[in-house]
Amino acid sequence: MSPNLAQLHPYPFQKLRQLFADITPNPSLKPINLSIGEPKHPTPQLIKDALVANFDGLSAYPATQGSEALRGAISRWALRRYGINLNPATEVLPVNGSREALFAFAQAIVDPSAGKPVVLSPNPFYQIYEGAALLANAEPYYVNCTAANRFQPDWDAVPEQVWARTQLVFVCSPGNPTGAVASIDDWARLFALSDRHGFVIASDECYSEIYFGTEKPLGGLEAAVKLGRDFKNLVMFSSLSKRSNVPGLRSGFVAGDAALMAQFLLYRTYHGCAMSPTIQAASAVAWDDEQHVEDNRRQYAAKFESVTPRLKTAQDVSLPDASFYLWAKVPGDDAEFARRLYQQEHVTVLPGSFLARDAHGLNPGAGYIRIALVAPQEECLEAADRIVRFAQSL
Ligand SMILES: Cc1ncc(COP(=O)(O)O)c(C=O)c1O
Known part of the structure; x- marks a missing residue:
């Protein structure tokens, strides 16, 4: 073992x-x-209806990359929600919920051949980040999120020698368990660190649609665009589970850096985790509806x-x-x-x-x-x- x-x-x-x-x-x-x-x-009736209407999809093997219809619906949603343009052919991948994708992404990203790699996690945190790091032969490093720092990870407390070994940083915004949302300044700081040290940022945003005022939580890719950057070394994870009350559907997506997405798609082809065509069809309906x-x-x-x-x-x-x-x-x-x-x-x-x-x-x-x-x-x-x-x- x-x-x-x-x-x-x-x-x-x-x-x-x-x-x-x-x-x-x-x-x-x-x-x-x-x-x-x-x-x-x-679960909204339109999602249940879409599942029933697409049972025929069960008779076909799905492609790991997902259907054009689903990637198109996700891109349209990202444009409406964040004002960002995602290329559905190269920058979007459907996944079976963000949990498996967060885990799989670490396995694809971490290179254990160069010393002991480090994966940074907020602390407290969603436990998958830690398990993903450990099973990818990396060392998890916990960055405390306290009230004194608006429950944001205190990046300034990370020593230089840890940054030097850091290959992947998990961000959770809105955060589980604190609900805290990273600001544009928080993102600018993290992007600057990523530019300096070359690590990849995995931004877990599965609670993005549950907010209370008129201000929508800022997304990682949205922050990059606002700061005049491209998506280099940055991907976001989103999910229908909380947004659309379908935790049993197992449907989400990963989007961002096209070079990383191409490698992640390769990994996933062997991992064998293509989404059922029936679920893809229902997911497209869900992403296209805001009501x-x-x-x-x-x-x-x-x-x-x-x-x-x-x-x-x-x-x-x-x-x-x-x-x-x-x-x-x-x-x-x-x-x-x-x-x-x-x-x-x-x-x-x-x-x-x-x-x-x-x-x-x-x-x-x-x-x-x-x-x-x-x-x-x-x-x-x-x-x-x-x-x-x-x-x-x-
Ligand atoms: C922070 C966080 N990320 C990801 C997930 C995974 O959600 P799903 O796999 O349903 O998309 C959860 C689920 O509770 C979560 O709390």
């Missing part, structure tokens, strides 16, 4: 099961689970507007820039908070320390919990009341 497998960390939800293993939650209360970042709003995305956004906004003020009465929490998470500060140990909250109030949230690593003298997730507002509004409000009651009992 690959020795790298032994380096993989247990997934946060595995740790959560262990944390709760010996406790019985309050049986008089209905369980409310706000720990998993899984969209729960119904259901606006409805979805309204549902999240209503939840955040009602839940956040209630939680604020007992917790240090504020509306995130974007995403469907509240990143709330808790008194004392976050795992103990989550454990006792589950026991007393039958509400499940994720301890922040489970989403981060101890790095540079601290665990930047410690003292926080992640609350995913995915359940129906009434349930989210009920959970907020229970969290407040619990916090006030401490």
